[in-house]
Amino acid sequence: MDTQNLIVINGNEFTFTPGETILQVARRNSIPIPTLCHLKKANPTGQCRICVVEVEGARSLVASCAAPAGPNMVVRTETPAVVEARRLVLQLMLSSGNHNCAARVSDDNEWSRFQLEVNRYDKTDALCPVWGDCELQHLAYQYQVSAERFPKTEVPYEMEDVNPFIVRDFSRCIKCGRCVQACNDVQVNNAISFGYRGTDTKIVAAEDKALKDSDCVFCGECVQVCPVGALVEKNARYDVRPWECEKVRTTCSYCGVGCQLWLHVKEGKVVKVSGVEDVAPNYGSLCVKGRFGFDFIHSPERLTDPLIKENGKFRKATWDEALNLVARKLGDIKEKNGGDSIGVLTSARVSNEENYIANKFTRAVLKTNNIDHCARL
Amino acid sequence: MTNTIGDMEKADVILITGSNTTENHPVISTYIKRAVKFKGAKLIVVDPRRIKIAGFARHWLRSNLGSDVAWINGMMHVIIKENLYDKEFVNARTEGFEQLKAMVEKFTPEYVEEITGIPAQKLTEAARMYAQAKAASIVYCMGITQHISGTDNVKSLANLAMLCGNLGIEGGGVNPLRGQNNVQGACDMGGLPNVFTGYQSVNNADAVKKMEAAWGVSGLSDKPGLKVTEMLPMAHTGEMKALYIIGENPLVSDPDLNHAKKSIEHLDFLVVQDIFLTETAQLADVVLPSACFAEKEGTFSNTERRVQRVRKAVDAPGQAMDDWRITCEIAKRMGYAMDYADAEAIMKEIASVTPSYAGITYERIDYEGIHWPCPAADHPGTPILHTAQFPIGKGKFHAIDYIPPAESTDKEYPMYLTTGRVLYHYHTKTMTGKTEGLNERSPGSFVEISFKDATAYGLRDGDTVEIASRRGTITSAVKVSGMAVSGTVFIPFHFIEGAANMLTNAALDPVSGIPEYKVCAVRLAKAA
Incomplete structure (x- = not known):
């Protein structure tokens, strides 16, 4: 083993490849280090400082997301100094804006009880839409941090919900910058950036326009990466809590990229779509159609019954009626005019298995090769 | 790819x-x-x-x-x-x-x-x-x-x-x-008139024999069938008597729609199997309701030849069924049993008759899809084609001369039209049109025109304009845009109101049968 590329984390030796960060080595070896601003697909910014660790010989705590692992480096991820620093980061975040996940008015001892009580207020505007699914809330709980230490500061920016897909609630934003990186470094739509420096910092689209009037193309990458409740899907806000949903993984049915999706299912309905991280071809990214264009699944216009046309009008039929009619008609035409007088258009929309069956039916049953689909159109 | x-x-x-x-x-x-x-x-x-x-x-x-x-x-x-x-x-x-x-x-x-x-x-x-x-x-x-x-x-x-x-x-x-989720798969699976699965030619006697044995039939046709763009004209002349259309809407996507509709009306019998009562389904004699992607198990093959799983998340509405079950039921009633326990059983049969899919199983692609060709159970798949040689051995250069498009501008039709899609809609809009937000972002047909042309015609953003080609006339809203270059306008083909394909030219590529959607000559006039 190459001793040049050894690092010690919490007393255990690990190998690393040059260029790997401390965080990457730790995560690869299942050592938890919390992160907020860190976005796997982009370069680290070191913005939030929640991922700090102690490195022997270093003068101050080191942001593990940005610091490269070095030979014989000795790292500790959960020392009293580290914990204190993380608590301070969390206290500052919780005191800025509206983080009513029960952390802000309680002290450490009441935390669990308060969370349980607050559950009763679910479904109200007062409670954060991502309650129970928030990385900040999770860390506040883990590190038992309240917001009492610093006076609460108000966020002067109004909530924006004038577009059909994304609600931007600036009062819940922790300015971690993940959305900015998602937009500029992952999707490269370059629609949003940091604006108004200092305590007035706000994530702005163009010159602080509404998203709908900016270069935003509503891919929703920013929503997917937001660790808090600042960016939420409009159609799922308050209505969809993760513990009410089952997630089913599948492949998007729009274009040929084949993005991997999670369909979030609540009470037998698809209520939200998100991208599957860490797997090709999309690694979590989606477009506006894949992420928001799923209403057709439960549209009242869906066909629910076989239909037979009589005197120019459709009437509902049973499967037996409809299938027998189709089989008889196709059979008659085949007998009278030959299989080549029948054509089948299979579909670039249905599955491989279904196309195979259409291909087999056309050739083996109708005895013709008249099968095509709209790849040409 | x-x-x-x-x-x-x-x-x-x-x-x-x-x-x-x-x-x-x-x-x-x-x-x-x-x-x-x-x-x-x-x-x-x-x-x-x-x-x-x-x-x-x-x-x-x-x-x-x-x-x-x-x-x-x-x-x-x-x-x-x-x-x-x-x-x-x-x-x-x-x-x-x-x-x-x-x-x-x-x-x-x-x-x-x-x-x-x-x-x-x-x-x-x-x-x-x-x-x-x-x-x-x-x-x-x-x-x-x-x-x-x-x-x-x-x-x-x-x-x-x-x-x-x-x-x-x-x-x-x-x-x-590839523009559609499974257009690659539809081609791979024999959804083409000249080939069985995996591009095995229908006039290759060995392939025919193999399929006859696998399917337990005799007398498979070894004559390549008709392309979609040939079927409709033959419907018009009466040689084509019946069409069974699965999940397609040629009445919005076909070129020269007026003609396409007349052709379909000529058929003795039309069956349409779809998730919505599309423009095409409305002309059918029988409509069969099918399940959508979220309601079934199966696989799609993406544009990079990666075979990926589709999984059932919710139940299909009403009596709607998986497309494959419907087709199998028709086959059974025509005297040929096609019985499969589930989609996975079909994939096993696909793998057994398709060399490029031979190594694909649901188990192997459970987490991440595999690129075909994947000829064996232990083959990792083929992300990059032609690394050592081409399927035909040496790659053949084709010496090709330029030919101009089928239609050019003249005094009467002085502008070029090209067509395409927009971000917020998909193909004939049967799916995206059900999401209000997408309609809000892209509410209707428009004609994208350069500033210079707009000025010349006295048109302003939002004006209603009449566009005519040698085949039809539509009205649409003017969108003055820096994307347009003078002399050429663009119209998206999604919309049935202001349908671009009322104008497009049905001239076909002689080999692929693909229509020349991207070029035709039009004239513009401000609508009264």
Whole structure:
């Protein structure tokens, strides 16, 4: 083993490849280090400082997301100094804006009880839409941090919900910058950036326009990466809590990229779509159609019954009626005019298995090769 | 695609042509934009519209509609003349170079400029850039194929890639972006008139014998069948009596819609199987309700030949059934049993008769899909094609001359029209049209026109305008846009109100049967 590329984390030796960060080595070896601003697909910014660790010989705590692992480096991820620093980061975040996940008015001892009580207020505007699914809330709980230490500061920016897909609630934003990186470094739509420096910092689209009037193309990458409740899907806000949903993984049915999706299912309905991280071809990214264009699944216009046309009008039929009619008609035409007088258009929309069956039916049953689909159109 | 989507970030040069990538394949466009922004890749865009991705390009070459063979030949002219081609690759892996060289001889940058409108100097610079890259990827879409010269265009791009040794290497390739979720799979699965699954030819006696044995039938036809663009005219003449249409809506997507509708009305019997009562379904004698992607198990094959799982999340509405179950029920009632326990059982049969899918099982693709060809259970799949040789041995250069589009402008129809899609809608809008937000972002048909043309016609943004071609007339809303180049307008084909395909030309590519959606002549007039 190459001793040049050894690092010690919490007393255990690990190998690393040059260029790997401390965080990457730790995560690869299942050592938890919390992160907020860190976005796997982009370069680290070191913005939030929640991922700090102690490195022997270093003068101050080191942001593990940005610091490269070095030979014989000795790292500790959960020392009293580290914990204190993380608590301070969390206290500052919780005191800025509206983080009513029960952390802000309680002290450490009441935390669990308060969370349980607050559950009763679910479904109200007062409670954060991502309650129970928030990385900040999770860390506040883990590190038992309240917001009492610093006076609460108000966020002067109004909530924006004038577009059909994304609600931007600036009062819940922790300015971690993940959305900015998602937009500029992952999707490269370059629609949003940091604006108004200092305590007035706000994530702005163009010159602080509404998203709908900016270069935003509503891919929703920013929503997917937001660790808090600042960016939420409009159609799922308050209505969809993760513990009410089952997630089913599948492949998007729009274009040929084949993005991997999670369909979030609540009470037998698809209520939200998100991208599957860490797997090709999309690694979590989606477009506006894949992420928001799923209403057709439960549209009242869906066909629910076989239909037979009589005197120019459709009437509902049973499967037996409809299938027998189709089989008889196709059979008659085949007998009278030959299989080549029948054509089948299979579909670039249905599955491989279904196309195979259409291909087999056309050739083996109708005895013709008249099968095509709209790849040409 | 010969290469993978992820591979694009490894290219030194990317050449996009006939693909409005940010709107039609947004997630693939992210790979290209990242390659340019962070990996130092140089982008060349050749497109008649100033599309968004052109903003990331070193060179945007504005080509006249339907002039692709000319500019590609022009690039090869420069590359051969300046000795920039990959001699080793050309000698070892290809044949027909001398004929190609003779053909492109006359395509000097100046001659190409006359045909394409691309300045000679810019063409030369782009040709050098492509040829000098270590690995260069060509990305194309329907802007290349939907022409009477579509097959020629594709072959020409393959010529260019072979000439510079850009096949079989990481970051290279000729990469068509497939527009629909499973258009690759539909082709792979024998959804074509001339081939069984895995492109086994219907006039290959061995393939016919194999299928007859596997299916337990005799007398399979060895005569290639009709393409969709041939079926409708034969319906019109009465030779085609019945159509069974699964999940397709040719009444919005076909060229020259007036004619398509008349043809379908001529049929003795029409069955349409779909999730909605589409424009086409409304003409049917019998409509069969099917399950959508969220309601069934199965697989799709994406544009990079990756076979991926589809899983059931919710129940289908009412009595709607999986498409395969419906087809099997019809087969049974026609006296041929097609019994499968589930979709996985069908995949097992597919693997048994399809060499390129032989190693695909649901278990293997449970977490991440596999690229075909995957000929055996222990084969890892094939992300990059043609690394050692081409399926036919040596790659063949095709010497191709330029032919103009089927229709050109004249006094009566002085403007060119090209068609395509927008970000917020998909194909005939049967799915995206059900999401209010998408309709809000893109509410209806529009005609994209340059500032100069708008001024000349006295049109302003939002005006209603009448557009007529030799086949039909529609009205649409004016959208003055920097994407349009004077002399050419663009209309998206999604909308039944203001349907672009009332205007388009049904002239077909003689080989592929693809209509020339991308070029026709029109005239504009402000609606009264």
